[in-house]
Amino acid sequence: MRFGNLTFVSLLPFFLSKTDALFSQTGFTVELNGIDYYAPPDPVTTISVEDVEFRSNWLKPFTVVKTDQLNLNMDSVVATYSEKDDVWQDGFLQALYIQYTGTVAPGPHYPFESNQNESIPTIFTAQPASIIPDGPYFVSAIGTVYKAYRLYSDIQVAFSESVIENFDGTFSVLPANTWGQSLGIAVPSRLYYTKTAEKPLAGVRLGVKDIYDVAGLRTSNGNRAWYHLYPPANTTGPVVSNLIAAGAVVVGKMKTSQFANGEQATADWVDYHAPFNPRGDGYQDASSSSTGPGAGEGAYEWLDITLGSDTGGSVRGPSQVQGLYGNRPSHGLVSLENVMPLAPQLDTPGILTRDPILWMESAQALYGSNITVSSQYPSSILTVSYPTLETAESESDNMLVEFLGTLSKFLSANVSTFNVTTAWATAKPDQLPLTQILNLTYATIITEEQTRLVRDPFYADYAAEHDGRLPFVNPVPLRRWGYADNSTDTVEEAVANKTLFMDWFNSEVLVPDDETCSSSLMVYVGSTSDSQNYRNVYRTAPGVPFGFGTSRFSVFAEVPDMVVPIGQASYESTITNHTEYLPVTVNFLAAKGCDGMIFSLVKDLHEAGIVSITKSGTSSVTGGEILFKRDGLPQ
Numbered sequence: 001m002r003f004g005n006l007t008f009v010s011l012l013p014f015f016l017s018k019t020d021a022l023f024s025q026t027g028f029t030v031e032l033n034g035i036d037y038y039a040p041p042d043p044v045t046t047i048s049v050e051d052v053e054f055r056s057n058w059l060k061p062f063t064v065v066k067t068d069q070l071n072l073n074m075d076s077v078v079a080t081y082s083e084k085d086d087v088w089q090d091g092f093l094q095a096l097y098i099q100y101t102g103t104v105a106p107g108p109h110y111p112f113e114s115n116q117n118e119s120i121p122t123i124f125t126a127q128p129a130s131i132i133p134d135g136p137y138f139v140s141a142i143g144t145v146y147k148a149y150r151l152y153s154d155i156q157v158a159f160s161e162s163v164i165e166n167f168d169g170t171f172s173v174l175p176a177n178t179w180g181q182s183l184g185i186a187v188p189s190r191l192y193y194t195k196t197a198e199k200p201l202a203g204v205r206l207g208v209k210d211i212y213d214v215a216g217l218r219t220s221n222g223n224r225a226w227y228h229l230y231p232p233a234n235t236t237g238p239v240v241s242n243l244i245a246a247g248a249v250v251v252g253k254m255k256t257s258q259f260a261n262g263e264q265a266t267a268d269w270v271d272y273h274a275p276f277n278p279r280g281d282g283y284q285d286a287s288s289s290s291t292g293p294g295a296g297e298g299a300y301e302w303l304d305i306t307l308g309s310d311t312g313g314s315v316r317g318p319s320q321v322q323g324l325y326g327n328r329p330s331h332g333l334v335s336l337e338n339v340m341p342l343a344p345q346l347d348t349p350g351i352l353t354r355d356p357i358l359w360m361e362s363a364q365a366l367y368g369s370n371i372t373v374s375s376q377y378p379s380s381i382l383t384v385s386y387p388t389l390e391t392a393e394s395e396s397d398n399m400l401v402e403f404l405g406t407l408s409k410f411l412s413a414n415v416s417t418f419n420v421t422t423a424w425a426t427a428k429p430d431q432l433p434l435t436q437i438l439n440l441t442y443a444t445i446i447t448e449e450q451t452r453l454v455r456d457p458f459y460a461d462y463a464a465e466h467d468g469r470l471p472f473v474n475p476v477p478l479r480r481w482g483y484a485d486n487s488t489d490t491v492e493e494a495v496a497n498k499t500l501f502m503d504w505f506n507s508e509v510l511v512p513d514d515e516t517c518s519s520s521l522m523v524y525v526g527s528t529s530d531s532q533n534y535r536n537v538y539r540t541a542p543g544v545p546f547g548f549g550t551s552r553f554s555v556f557a558e559v560p561d562m563v564v565p566i567g568q569a570s571y572e573s574t575i576t577n578h579t580e581y582l583p584v585t586v587n588f589l590a591a592k593g594c595d596g597m598i599f600s601l602v603k604d605l606h607e608a609g610i611v612s613i614t615k616s617g618t619s620s621v622t623g624g625e626i627l628f629k630r631d632g633l634p635q
Ligand SMILES: *[C@@H]1O[C@H](CO)[C@@H](O)[C@H](O)[C@H]1NC(C)=O
Pocket: 093, 094, 117, 118, 119, 120
């Protein structure tokens, strides 16, 4: 807001009397060659800028280079910076700050002793006491130096809050925005970070599902009343802290379906608008509940990893439909303090990413010492409801069959089918079928536990603040919580049923193995283009998640279940009236605790060219955008 001089003068006495006003700078927004940037309020250092002309601007973009060479080759610096970083651009060449670390005394014309461009004002320091990391910065007329963050638009509405890290390790809401009718997300230059053994995720940009507490920020759990009722978190929980300690940079909180219950776009998303799945026609459901992490990771090249959670499929679903690598860990390997529970007996945190190597590196930070990476693999593959040469009838089926052939060859493994119904009937002839034992198990555990742990304290706190009122809750969680109120089934009974299945599965189906960690690798189909799930559909009223199927194996048996994208297949879109493509994915399961074996296998499959880094945008294989032709526009 600008005050005219006259207004300011007339208000001056009033301002002077308010000596107790809380005032702080929250940074600067600037535009450089049509691209929006943010500079945080705290300078990283102060340098001498006597020789730099500022004209009428307070800030000047400049480039920092560290070198031990007397003959600095700026062409190669520019080439490297442009290739490595989406924040640096040649607009930052308005001044150069050279930190010379060599031992030979430089001559009078350094650094432009040969073919260099003398029109760039250059500040030179030899053997500086402290080194600023290379990259783009802004320097003020008094020499304070600020980091440069590029502002990207969250065009898929995947984020719930745009955040910036404070100097003390807490976070604030980003006080800046850009074009695009959505939040602006600030990402720091990649050049500031160097990966080391201690910081394997240095500079990796991370989006966090908005059920994880992050110090300084409010958590919403996908509910507006919750967001406004509770104060900002004082603590960052261990999952997020472990990723930060490994070097990851939190750039925002990402949308969750409400209280991490399964919701469908657009019908169920009453409190917040569902994020957009970028794949295919751009109007497919993004799946839930880690909807923002899936949609954002599928859409944005500038976002490296996202943190979701999986109770009944909340990492796997969004990974499948967005063509991402995503893991549901073995239950209990990663501690979930300061995270909203659906049910502690079943909740797990997981990483969604396009890059299988980064996936494994992030997992190592996530699990800490609770992961053992091993690279001897099972020589038996069990398939569940998987197409075969004989039954394949679609482009997706053929791709799945071909992938299985390649995988079994790679592992020199035998493939056999696994039918849980017949396997159980054979092993436990005196027990009821699993469809009867486990039909109510998941629904009972999640609805009873969330009602007790989340709803009841929430309703009490809200009523105390709002004269006995109820907060608004979306139809899906409300229906599930209502089910718990009316059901006479107990969590104890449900856990006993779960345990019956788990004990059998872990001793007879996916059995621990001394050499290969797991007796077999189990695979099932994650996603295909054979069915679509459009978001412009009027749906029936929400139900309770009864039933038992393949995606519940890992939930009940506590084994790892990981999504691996293998390609894409076509469909005819009713939105675009055009052929479009959706990701085809496969899920890998192994014995409990064999997460590290699967990560290693996927890494080796990547190195063998069998699986690839997926692309952001409309196609997981070729990238690109349907809705937003952004060529020539700021991105
Ligand atoms: C030198 O740098 C200036 C400012 O970046 C640029 O306009 C000019 O084209 C450069 N000249 C040469 C010869 O590279």
